[in-house]
Amino acid sequence: MKKHEIRINQWLKENRARGARLLQILVRENSTRGKESSTQAIIIEKCRQLGLTLDIWELGSDELKGHPAYFCDRQSFDGNPNLVAVLKGSGGGKSVILNGHIDIVPVGDESSWRHDPFSGTIECGKLYGRGATDMKGGNVSLLMALEALIANGIRLNGDVIFQSVIEEESGGAGTLAAVLRGYHADGAIIPEPTNMKIFPKQQGSMWFRITVKGRAAHGGTRYEGVSAIEKSVGVIQGLQQLEKTRNAKITDPLFDKIPIPIPINIGKITSGEWPSSVPDTAIIEGRMGVSPEETIEAAQLEMETALREWNQQDEWFRENPLQIEWFGGRWLPGNLESDHPLMNALTSSFSEVLGVSPVIEASPWGTDGGILSTVGNTPVVVFGPGITETAHDANEHIDLEDMFVASEIIALTLLRWCGVNEVSDDDR
Amino acid sequence: MKKHEIRINQWLKENRARGARLLQILVRENSTRGKESSTQAIIIEKCRQLGLTLDIWELGSDELKGHPAYFCDRQSFDGNPNLVAVLKGSGGGKSVILNGHIDIVPVGDESSWRHDPFSGTIECGKLYGRGATDMKGGNVSLLMALEALIANGIRLNGDVIFQSVIEEESGGAGTLAAVLRGYHADGAIIPEPTNMKIFPKQQGSMWFRITVKGRAAHGGTRYEGVSAIEKSVGVIQGLQQLEKTRNAKITDPLFDKIPIPIPINIGKITSGEWPSSVPDTAIIEGRMGVSPEETIEAAQLEMETALREWNQQDEWFRENPLQIEWFGGRWLPGNLESDHPLMNALTSSFSEVLGVSPVIEASPWGTDGGILSTVGNTPVVVFGPGITETAHDANEHIDLEDMFVASEIIALTLLRWCGVNEVSDDDR
Numbered sequence: 001m002k003k004h005e006i007r008i009n010q011w012l013k014e015n016r017a018r019g020a021r022l023l024q025i026l027v028r029e030n031s032t033r034g035k036e037s038s039t040q041a042i043i044i045e046k047c048r049q050l051g052l053t054l055d056i057w058e059l060g061s062d063e064l065k066g067h068p069a070y071f072c073d074r075q076s077f078d079g080n081p082n083l084v085a086v087l088k089g090s091g092g093g094k095s096v097i098l099n100g101h102i103d104i105v106p107v108g109d110e111s112s113w114r115h116d117p118f119s120g121t122i123e124c125g126k127l128y129g130r131g132a133t134d135m136k137g138g139n140v141s142l143l144m145a146l147e148a149l150i151a152n153g154i155r156l157n158g159d160v161i162f163q164s165v166i167e168e169e170s171g172g173a174g175t176l177a178a179v180l181r182g183y184h185a186d187g188a189i190i191p192e193p194t195n196m197k198i199f200p201k202q203q204g205s206m207w208f209r210i211t212v213k214g215r216a217a218h219g220g221t222r223y224e225g226v227s228a229i230e231k232s233v234g235v236i237q238g239l240q241q242l243e244k245t246r247n248a249k250i251t252d253p254l255f256d257k258i259p260i261p262i263p264i265n266i267g268k269i270t271s272g273e274w275p276s277s278v279p280d281t282a283i284i285e286g287r288m289g290v291s292p293e294e295t296i297e298a299a300q301l302e303m304e305t306a307l308r309e310w311n312q313q314d315e316w317f318r319e320n321p322l323q324i325e326w327f328g329g330r331w332l333p334g335n336l337e338s339d340h341p342l343m344n345a346l347t348s349s350f351s352e353v354l355g356v357s358p359v360i361e362a363s364p365w366g367t368d369g370g371i372l373s374t375v376g377n378t379p380v381v382v383f384g385p386g387i388t389e390t391a392h393d394a395n396e397h398i399d400l401e402d403m404f405v406a407s408e409i410i411a412l413t414l415l416r417w418c419g420v421n422e423v424s425d426d427d428r
Numbered sequence: 429m430k431k432h433e434i435r436i437n438q439w440l441k442e443n444r445a446r447g448a449r450l451l452q453i454l455v456r457e458n459s460t461r462g463k464e465s466s467t468q469a470i471i472i473e474k475c476r477q478l479g480l481t482l483d484i485w486e487l488g489s490d491e492l493k494g495h496p497a498y499f500c501d502r503q504s505f506d507g508n509p510n511l512v513a514v515l516k517g518s519g520g521g522k523s524v525i526l527n528g529h530i531d532i533v534p535v536g537d538e539s540s541w542r543h544d545p546f547s548g549t550i551e552c553g554k555l556y557g558r559g560a561t562d563m564k565g566g567n568v569s570l571l572m573a574l575e576a577l578i579a580n581g582i583r584l585n586g587d588v589i590f591q592s593v594i595e596e597e598s599g600g601a602g603t604l605a606a607v608l609r610g611y612h613a614d615g616a617i618i619p620e621p622t623n624m625k626i627f628p629k630q631q632g633s634m635w636f637r638i639t640v641k642g643r644a645a646h647g648g649t650r651y652e653g654v655s656a657i658e659k660s661v662g663v664i665q666g667l668q669q670l671e672k673t674r675n676a677k678i679t680d681p682l683f684d685k686i687p688i689p690i691p692i693n694i695g696k697i698t699s700g701e702w703p704s705s706v707p708d709t710a711i712i713e714g715r716m717g718v719s720p721e722e723t724i725e726a727a728q729l730e731m732e733t734a735l736r737e738w739n740q741q742d743e744w745f746r747e748n749p750l751q752i753e754w755f756g757g758r759w760l761p762g763n764l765e766s767d768h769p770l771m772n773a774l775t776s777s778f779s780e781v782l783g784v785s786p787v788i789e790a791s792p793w794g795t796d797g798g799i800l801s802t803v804g805n806t807p808v809v810v811f812g813p814g815i816t817e818t819a820h821d822a823n824e825h826i827d828l829e830d831m832f833v834a835s836e837i838i839a840l841t842l843l844r845w846c847g848v849n850e851v852s853d854d855d856r
Contacts, residue, residue, distance in 0.1 A: 106701050108644045109708050134646075169704070203648060207703040216536045218562075218820040219693030219715040220631060220793025225821065229694050230668075233661050240658075265647030266657050267703040269710075272696035273534050275635040276597070276715040276757065276793075277820045279695060280537050287647040287704040329704065365648025365704075392646040392705045393653065 001352060001412070004420060008148045008411050009353070016404045019144045020122065022046065023403065026136040027120035027129035031104050036080040036166045039102050039136075043164045046143055047085035050150050052162065055084040059166070059177045067180065069375050071206070071330035072173040082174050083164040084183055087146060093157025093419035097188035097378055098146075098410075099175060099368055100139035101168030104131035105392050112394035128397040133386030137398035138191030138406070139164065141385055145411035158418035161185055168368050171207070171329035175368035179376035187342035187417060188378045189410060192367050193386020196402055198350065199363035200343055201254055202382055203262055204290030204333030204370050206326055208303065209283060210235060212271075213320040216280035225278030226316055229271045232282040235310070235322065239264050239286070242306050246299075250291060254362035261362070262289030292335040292362060300326060331366025332374045334382075342379050342417065349412035350383075353405060364388065383409075429780060429840070432848060436576045436839050437781070444832045447572045448555065450474065451831065452548035454564040455557035459532050464508040464594045467530050467564075471592045474571055475513035478578050480590065483512040487594070487605045495608065497803050499634070499758035500601040510602050511592040512611055515574060521585025521847035525616035525806055526574075526838070527603060527796055528567035529596030532559035533820050540822035556825040561814030565826035566619025566834070567592065569813055573839035586846030589613055596796050599635070599757035603796035607804035615770035615845060616806045617838060620795050621814020624830055625787040626778065628771055629682055630810055631690055632718030632761030633794035634754055636731065637711060638663060640699075641748040644708035653706030654744055657699045660710040663738070663750065667692050667714070670734050674727075678719060682790040689790070690717030720763040720790060728754060759794025760802045762810070770807050770845065777840035778811075781833060792816065811837075 001009065022042075031039035047054055059077040064070055089095070107117040107130050115121040117130040127137070142162060149156065161183055165174030212232045217225025243264040255261040266286040272279030290299045304324060311321040336343065338360060350358040369380035385402035429437065450470075459467035475482060487505040492498055517523070535545040535558050543549040545558040555565070570590060577584065589611055593602030640660045645653025671692040683689040694714040700707030718727045732752060739749040764771065766788065778786040797808035813830035 105705060108701060108705070112644070112708060169702075205648065205704070209703075216540070216821045217817065218793060219695055220633065220691060220717060220791075221816055221819075222691045222693045223687040224817045227694065229664065229697055233664055236657065236661055259651040263648060263650045265650045265704060265706060266655065266700075267647055267705050267707060268700035269657055270698055272694075272713070273536060274597075274820070275637075275695040275713040276633070276693060277533060277536070277695050278693060280540060280822065282697075285700070285703040289648060363648075365646055388649055389645065389652045391649075392702070393644045394708065 004154060005412055005415055007152055009408050011148045011152055012144060012404065012408050012411060019140050019404060019407065020127065020400055022143065023127055023132065023137055023140045024120035027127065027132050028118055030118055031102050031131065032106055033103055033170060034080065036102050040081060040083060040164060043102065044083055047162065050147060052085035052087055056081045059173060063180055064177050067176060069176055069332065069371060070173060071171045071328065072167065073328045074170065080166055082166060082177055084178055085162045087160040089156045089158040089418055090421065091157060094187065094417055095159040095161065095185040096414065096417055097161045097163060097183065097185040097372065098142045099163045099165065099188055099190045099372060100135055100142055101174065101368065102164050103166050103169050105169050108394055114395055125400050126397045127400055128395060130396055132398045133193045133396050134391035135192050135384060135386055137386050137403045138193065138384035141191050141403050141406040141410055144407040145414060148411050149414065154420060156414065156418035156420060160414060160418060165368065172331055172368045172371045175371045176375060179371060184376045184378045188372050188380045190367050190369050190380060190382045191384030191406060192382050193388050193391050194363065194382055194384050195388050196385060196406065197359040197361050198346060199361055199382040200336040200338050201292040201362040202334035202367050202369050203292065203363055203365055204296060204331050205287050205366035206290065206296060206330040207285065207287055207328045209285045209325045209327050211323040212282040212284065214278065214280045217278040219276040219278060222278050228279045228282035231316065232269065232271065232284060235284060236266060238306065238310050239266060242303065246302065252362060254360065257361065258364055262291050264288050290333050292333040296330065296332065332370025334369040334373050334380050336379050336381060340379055342381055345417045346381055346383060346413050349409050349416065353408045353412060432582060433840055433843055435580055437836050439576045439580055440572060440832065440836050440839060447568050447832060447835065448550065448828055450571065451555055451560065451565055451568045455548035455555065455560050456546055458546055459530050459559065460534055461531055461598060462508065464530050468509060468511060468592060471530065472511055475590065478575060480513035480515050484509045487601060491608055492605050495604060497604055497760065497799060498601060499599045499756065500595065501756045502598065508594055510594060510605055512606055513590045515588040517584045517586040517846055518849065519585060522615065522845055523587040523589065523613035524842060524845055525589045525591060525611065525613040525800065526570045527591045527593065527616055527618045527800065528563055528570055529602065529796065530592050531594050531597050533597050536822055542823055553828050554825045555828055556823060558824055560826045561621045561824050562819035563620050563812060563814055565814050565831045566621065566812035569619050569831050569834040569838055572835040573842060576839050577842065582848060584842065584846035584848060588842060588846060593796065600759055600796045600799045603799045604803060607799060612804045612806045616800050616808045618795050618797050618808060618810045619812030619834060620810050621816050621819050622791065622810055622812050623816050624813060624834065625789050626774060627789055627791035627810040628764040628766050629720040629790040630762035630795050630797045631720065631791055631793055632724060632759050632798050633715050634718065634724060634758040635713065635715055635756045637713045637753045637755050639751040640710040640712065642706060642708045645706040647704040647706060650706045656707045656710035659744065660697065660699065660712060663712060664694060666734065666738050667694060670731065674730065680790060682788065685789065686792055690719050692716050718761050720761045724758065724760060760798025762797040762801050762808050764807050764809060768807055770809055773845045774809055774811060774841050777837050777844065781836045781840060
């Protein structure tokens with residue numbers, strides 16, 4: 001490492017408590033969909049203190065809502081803004097977007113949590129709470145890297161465009177809004193919880209809603225009706241089979257260690273209003289993974305074709321066909337060459353900080369990287385400190401050591417990607 | 429038929445329009461659970477006009493809530509009273525309870541209805557709407573029979589105790605409250621929708637709620653979690669198998685024509701909060717049929733034993749056992765001898781009015797008859813004009829002709845069961 005690189009690294013090691021404290025106050029705010037404002041306010045204040053140029057706006061422009069990559073069922077964005085905070089470079093260097101989402105998923109069954117999901121409890125070096133891993137911890141890594149540069153008077157050549165966006169968990173309208181507002185760069189890093197792995201490729205995904213019709217009847221004469229729940233069992237089994245067929249086709253070695261490269265997750269089922277009635281409708285909602293090698297449209301077609309087959313094969317479905325909607329969330333897949341300069345900058349920084357080579361894989365989930373790369377024409381790498389397995393789970397937590405190390409790796413990557421006037425470094 | 433019997437029958441034939449109109453205004457009121465008051469008000473006013481002795485009260489006494497047959501998850505009974513209206517006899521005759529419930533089940537998927545579910549539209553002799561069959565039509569048969577007697581100056585020897593109760597669809601707290609208030613009789617008729625069949629035996633039933641645990645995870649790494657929906661599929665199949673096993677044991681010829689004598693109906697399933705998350709909990713609610721020959725407790729034990737077996741057989745369930753609750757609705761089975769005098773009175777009246785013998789079967793569902801007979805020691809027959817198949821279904825309707833004929837049969841039964849001073853009859 002060069003002198004200024006060592007200085008930054010040293011500063012980050014000395015200021016770990018600042019990072020842990022920042023993550024704790026972020027986790028203590030509930031930023032589930034529609035409630036992002038109080039958490040966003042903390043990020044905004046942090047960026048203001050850092051002296052970044054702030055751009056704060058509420059989503060909802062006609063351009064956004066009319067865009068083909070806008071898939072969002074949110075009614076109102078009022079009061080819950082997006083933030084872009086820019087650290088202007090001195091010129092002549094490559095620019096970078098640092099993108100993190102501020103929204104979190106619901107806590108699920110609270111009784112499964114050992115701590116209050118919004119406590120931010122620290123125990124044995126781990127910080128617990130909804131969003132700790134996905135991805136407030138990653139955001140803190142970004143902010144600490146930026147603070148290290150600023151606190152040490154480093155002036156980068158290229159711009160750093162820090163983005164704190166809403167709506168990632170529901171399909172990326174926040175990042176799309178930032179792209180449409182004109183933000184793009186020579187590269188982007190998204191510190192989603194990758195277990196410190198580096199993901200040049202990201203699985204895309206999208207939400208589906210299948211409506212299964214039945215015929216109501218009194219439960220005591222249930223043979224007079226057709227149970228939407230019983231019919232749903234066949235649909236669930238069909239979706240499991242479709243998942244098998246699709247995954248059998250995946251050959252990319254980046255997916256070698258992933259049990260189900262592109263899962264079809266059945267996330268929700270709702271059917272029936274009354275224990276003593278035969279339910280006449282069931283709604284199945286889920287998430288379909290999209291391979292980095294295929295398009296959203298091709299994946300949709302494959303599921304729609306399967307549904308058409310089931311509708312043909314089943315006497316009841318012939319008269320009362322299954323309906324599918326592609327609603328809400330949609331994340332475009334991402335696909336960066338493994339030898340892209342951004343990959344080289346990140347992997348070499350990783351090796352230098354940790355003394356080992358990083359694991360390079362394809363991500364098991366969609367991220368906002370699909371929008372940044374496909375719509376925003378910005379090469380994207382996903383790399384972050386969170387623990388994949390605890391994202392969206394009870395007892396979500398992050399290993400703080402990973403968060404600190406990620407900030408060192410990211411800071412080093414920024415220095416090398418954006419460039420530094422080395423003369424000024426020697427002066428110090 | 430005797431002279432006064434013919435007169436009553438004639439009056440009922442001449443006043444059919446009154447009955448149709450009464451049913452229409454009853455169906456136009458939505459009396460789903462917690463909203464029974466406006467419909468009950470119409471019944472109360474009708475009984476007041478008939479000169480009956482009214483007893484109107486709101487449920488909720490400690491005696492009721494502490495009773496072993498009270499199974500009810502309702503929070504408040506405020507403003508939605510029970511009604512008992514008595515036509516006092518002159519003495520020396522047998523008394524009878526005429527019991528009907530005023531509550532209806534929800535409308536379900538409204539788009540499946542051809543008419544507004546609260547329109548009371550009459551088309552080709554059928555009246556449409558939620559509750560038309562189950563069981564506002566039956567209640568009108570009772571009230572028309574009473575009005576025929578009163579309008580024609582007939583004084584019965586025995587008391588007629590008309591009951592318009594709430595909560596039948598949720599387990600019978602209304603009828604239980606009437607029993608605990610001291611109302612019992614030598615016999616009872618409940619005009620539930622039997623397709624004009626006579627049911628001396630009634631299937632009991634009760635509600636269950638099974639909680640299936642999973643482990644949450646991000647949908648993209650769904651293999652890290654355990655889907656409560658996938659685990660529920662096995663539970664649903666287990667319940668279907670249990671239903672088969674239980675029904676194979678039913679030999680009573682009264683059940684011969686019933687495809688599934690004691691069904692297990694899975695009425696509701698709710699699981700998951702987010703399409704992209706693996707659901708950590710599923711709630712399955714349903715209704716278990718209880719044979720007239722078995723007890724509620726024996727049926728519960730059979731299901732609980734099955735659940736224990738599934739918990740043993742499945743590795744995940746061994747650590748995360750299925751839980752069962754018996755909540756809300758519970759209807760005790762009923763079991764009257766086929767040659768009971770009340771059966772004879774009803775079947776002979778039926779034959780005399782219609783010129784054919786009635787079909788005698790076991791009911792495919794529980795009624796408040798179980799509480800009246802078991803707790804209230806009152807022999808019960810279930811017989812009414814509604815169409816079993818349309819109860820709880822979209823496009824629920826009743827054949828008005830059946831409703832009118834049922835009122836003739838019930839009036840004749842009252843005359844013969846309660847007795848009439850025949851001298852006064854000859855005087856008229």
